[in-house]
Amino acid sequence: MPQLNGGGGDDLGANDEMISFKDEGEQEDKISENSSAERDLADVKSSLVNESETNQNSSSDSEAERRPPPRSESFRDKTRESLEEAAKRQDGGLFKxxxxxxxxxxxxxxxxxxxxxxxxxxxxxxxxxxxxxxxxxxxxxxxxxxxxxxxxxxxxxxxxxxxxxxxxxxxxxxxxxxxxxxxxxxxxxxxxxxxxxxxxxxxxxxxxxxxxxxxxxxxxxxxxxxxxxxxxxxxxxxxxxxxxxxxxxxxxxxxxxxxxxxxxxxxxxxxxxxxxxxxxxxxxxxxxxxxxxxxxxxxxxxxxxxxxxxxxxxxxxxxxVKQESSHSDIGSLSSKHQDAKKEEEKKKQxxxxxxxxxxxxxxxxxxxxxxxxxxxxxxxxxxxxxxxxxxxxxxxxxxxxxxxxxxxxxxxxxxxxxxxxxxxxxxxxxxKKKKRKREKQAGEGNDLSAPKKCRARFGLDQQNNWCGPCRRKKKCIRYIQGEGSCASPPSSDGSLLESPPSSPSMVSPSPSSKESKSQTEQMQPLSLTMKPPPLLSSSQHQHISMAPPLALLDNSRAGKTSGSAHNGSLDPSDVSSSRPTGSTSSRPTSACHSHSLLPSSATMQPLSLVTKSID
DNA sequence: GAACCTTTGAAGGTG
DNA sequence: CACCTTCAAAGGTTC
Known part of the structure; x- marks a missing residue:
């Protein structure tokens, strides 16, 4: 495939990613849907680049394993409600x-x-x-x-x-x-x-x-x-x-x-x-x-x-440069002015x-x-x-x-x-003006005690417990999970559920259990921090915190996997089945934002939090 | 009217 | 090397 000598920056993938991809690619055909589903999404994503670069001569073995339509997901805020409504109106096509x-x-x-x-x-x-x-x-x-x-x-x-x-x-x-x-x-x-x-x-x-x-x-x-x-x-x-x-x-x-x-x-x-x-x-x-x-x-x-x-x-x-068109001031251009203009133009690049x-x-x-x-x-x-x-x-x-x-x-x-x-x-x-620096979200800055990344959490010698992104030096999805928690962060949840991240690590009992706990602990406070407080009224906060996600999560977990981290840690055997239907099982994690887009999510409706309202 | 929000990914900077 | 920050789009929202 045609490649530009292009700076090394365009590989989009580190070596390890490439390796992982290769591995995946070689085994992909053999991998059952189950196992494929448990792949670390991040790894998969990173591998995609390689795939795209190398797949020209390879057959699309993945067609067979094409994922089921994305499951519906819920949202913490008004978005969810809007989506729910939209979904109701529109047959949920969105999440197909x-x-x-x-x-x-x-x-x-x-x-x-x-x-x-x-x-x-x-x-x-x-x-x-x-x-x-x-x-x-x-x-x-x-x-x-x-x-x-x-x-x-x-x-x-x-x-x-x-x-x-x-x-x-x-x-x-x-x-x-x-x-x-x-x-x-x-x-x-x-x-x-x-x-x-x-x-x-x-x-x-x-x-x-x-x-x-x-x-x-x-x-x-x-x-x-x-x-x-x-x-x-x-x-x-x-x-x-x-x-x-x-x-x-x-x-x-x-x-x-x-x-x-x-x-x-x-x-x-x-x-x-x-x-x-x-x-x-x-x-x-x-x-x-x-x-x-x-x-x-x-x-x-x-x-x-x-x-x-x-x-x-x-x-x-x-x-x-509001087209102060050059001709508008042409007549009045002094040398000084011209200099200024030069600089200006320089800036106007x-x-x-x-x-x-x-x-x-x-x-x-x-x-x-x-x-x-x-x-x-x-x-x-x-x-x-x-x-x-x-x-x-x-x-x-x-x-x-x-x-x-x-x-x-x-x-x-x-x-x-x-x-x-x-x-x-x-x-x-x-x-271009400097962006205002985003304020630290509540709890984010305070929670110094809780390691927020797998690296910090497990250390270098337990990299096998790291989530995929962490292994790839990317954003720690676990941290996100903990953060977003509310139920599982809509962001992480949905994504994770649908494409389980570092499965190995997530599946791993010890860390997961440990983590799930920590996540649970972080959940409450963090769940509200996704958006800056101003966006949520106190009542909204309450509503959110009251959101049953945890309960649902527990329930669902009880029925499903007890130990697995709620986020992406789907049981391998789970994954395939949980994708489509498993949404119920995995959904819990997304309880908070689960929405009516899924039939099974009916029970979670109460979770749909907040809409504009109040404010 | 500028900045924020929100997402992921890429790139650059820092220690 | 690990981590952090910024920017890219976009449009409603906030300040």
């Missing part, structure tokens, strides 16, 4: 496995496209533009495509060449129709979702429908430039500058779009700005040199942040945003869907949902995003060689 009709494809929903007049499509209609899988490089594209077609099971989207997907209203699951029809008009009837990957495909459609663009697209004209524009959701922004060479066309987000019909894939912009996504990230030497020669500096002139259509590129944010990570990509594409399904608007709440759903994603699905994120980083690296995340730190660029 997110449809990825286009996994292999990248489909561009144009429903939200500003380019499309409302009348262009029926309200429910969406247009997805086909695109090739990122991993395909131009040269290999055709070959791989053909080959991929042979191997429908290949995890690599390569097998999808020019498909368009249809999704029919009412469909909420994978019952999407995929057609391997090249160069067909990518029209998708989409109920209400924004298709995944949406954000990633906003770059160009030139490859999508060469010579056969959807009629309705043709009619779309940029009001400003008068140039016909492709369907392109403005909100789905490309993260990198658009190429004038593709005026009216949205360049593909990632370089993997394969040029069709001999079209140059990523023309260099006339303004000297590099095309957002160099070919397939394979970025051959010529391209690299070309790019680097054209963009020696990591910062791009402000004007580059604008698409020729006048659409600002999201990745390059020109610091405010466009803000190059960080490339989105896998989760961000996922969020971006799924947010709309969640919003639609849950009728929630509050991002914080939505993000919580998305966080859990993220954990509930299957390996394949997550792998997709990890891969995309990796590509994003690679591309970003190439586009802005000198860029550093540090550049975006508060105060490093104009218009």
């Amino acid at each position: 496995s997110p449809p990825y009709p286009g996994y292999p494809f990248i489909m561009i929903p144009d429903l939200t496209s500003p380019y499309l007049p409302n009348g262009s499509l029926s309200p429910t209609a969406r247009t997805y533009l086909q695109m090739k899988w990122p991993l395909l490089d131009v040269q290999a594209g055709s070959l791989q495509s053909r080959q991929a077609l042979k191997d429908a099971r290949s995890p690599s989207p390569a097998h999808i060449v020019g498909p368009f997907c249809l999704e029919f209203p009412g469909q909420t699951d994978l019952s999407l129709h995929q057609f391997h029809l090249s160069n067909k008009v990518p029209v998708v009837q989409h109920p209400h979702h924004v298709h995944p990957l949406t954000p990633l495909i906003t770059y160009s459609n030139e490859h999508f429908t060469p010579g056969n663009p959807p009629p309705h697209l043709q009619a779309d004209v940029d009001p400003k430039t008068g140039i016909p524009r492709p369907p392109h959701p403005s909100d789905i922004s490309p993260y990198y500058p658009l190429s004038p060479g593709t005026v009216g066309q949205i360049p593909h987000p990632l370089g993997w779009l394969v040029p069709q019909q001999g079209q140059p894939v990523y023309p260099i912009t006339t303004g000297g700005f590099r095309h957002p996504y160099p070919t397939a990230l394979t970025v051959n030497a010529s391209m690299s040199s070309l790019l680097s020669s054209r963009f020696p500096h990591h910062m791009v002139p402000p004007h580059h942040s604008l698409h020729t259509t006048g659409i600002p590129h999201p990745a390059i944010v020109t610091p405010n 466009p803000h190059i945003k960080k490339p989105l990570n896998a989760f961000m990509l996922y969020m971006k594409e799924m947010r709309a869907k969640v919003v639609a399904e849950c009728t929630l608007k509050e991002s914080a709440a939505i993000n919580q949902i998305l966080g859990r759903r993220w954990h509930a994603l299957s390996r394949e699905e997550q792998a997709k995003y990890y891969e995309l994120a990796r590509k994003e980083r690679q591309l970003h690296m190439q586009l802005y060689p000198g860029w550093s995340a540090r550049d975006n730190y508060a105060g490093n660029y104009q218009g």
Whole structure:
């Protein structure tokens, strides 16, 4: 697979992760659903990257073990209630496995496209533009495509060449129709979702429908430039500058779009700005040199942040500067003023945003869907949902995003060689103010006695007891569990339950029992700390603390596993069964936020806490 | 109107 | 090396 020499930062995975992945990969076929379910999610996630990098020639053995749809989860706060209501109204589709009709494809929903007049499509209609899988490089594209077609099971989207997907209203699951029809008009009837990957495909459609663009697209004209524009959701922004060479066309987000019909894939912009996504990230030497020669500096002139259509590129944010347009003060420019202006302009250097990570990509594409399904608007709440759903994603699905994120980083690296995340730190660029430091949550700072991480808890010599993330130097999920507890932190709970974290450690009796205790102890106080006190009225607090989670937890545990830590420590044998139905067994942990989305959660309804109310 | 909230992941800095 | 901090998206909420 094409790899950029790219800084070591893009592996997305440490060696250990890779190893773990390899191990998993080798055994995956043999692993029963049970065992697969007990994998450490974090390990799995980290391995996804490797998988995505290596799976091109491996079969998607995981299809067989595709996880059951994410279980519903509950929420502590109003979010939960909202979700519950939404779920009631909407058949709980939200918590079904997110449809990825286009996994292999990248489909561009144009429903939200500003380019499309409302009348262009029926309200429910969406247009997805086909695109090739990122991993395909131009040269290999055709070959791989053909080959991929042979191997429908290949995890690599390569097998999808020019498909368009249809999704029919009412469909909420994978019952999407995929057609391997090249160069067909990518029209998708989409109920209400924004298709995944949406954000990633906003770059160009030139490859999508060469010579056969959807009629309705043709009619779309940029009001400003008068140039016909492709369907392109403005909100789905490309993260990198658009190429004038593709005026009216949205360049593909990632370089993997394969040029069709001999079209140059990523023309260099006339303004000297590099095309957002160099070919397939394979970025051959010529391209690299070309790019680097054209963009020696990591910062791009402000004007580059604008698409020729006048659409600002999201990745390059020109610091405010209320267009005090230069000409406005042209006459009054003294040398002194000019100096000042110079500095100003220096400061005005466009803000190059960080490339989105896998989760961000996922969020971006799924947010709309969640919003639609849950009728929630509050991002914080939505993000919580998305966080859990993220954990509930299957390996394949997550792998997709990890891969995309990796590509994003690679591309970003190439586009802005000198860029550093540090550049975006508060105060490093104009218009960015230092964030107020988040206050420590109640109990968080006080609880010095309780080790919050596996490392501290078990020590180096008991790493086998660590949770996966800790082993990978990531955020300790146990700590989170303890913290969120309320019932099990919605965040941890859901995720953990759905994809049990470090199973070994969690399953391990001694630590788990010990831990469960500590968690229980921490539970009460911590359960309320997820949100700053101000957000909860005293009554709400009470309500929350009164939440039966513990009782439920105990009950459920009594029936199930007595010793296992409530969080992800599902009994291996449990896991598989508990996924779908096991929700009941594992649910307890999420008692607090369990909601009506699950049939079994009826009893937990009382737990649904708080809504806006009171305040 | 800026910051916060909330999520995960990546990256950089610090000791 | 371990840990911490910041930022990325997003939009309602809070200050």
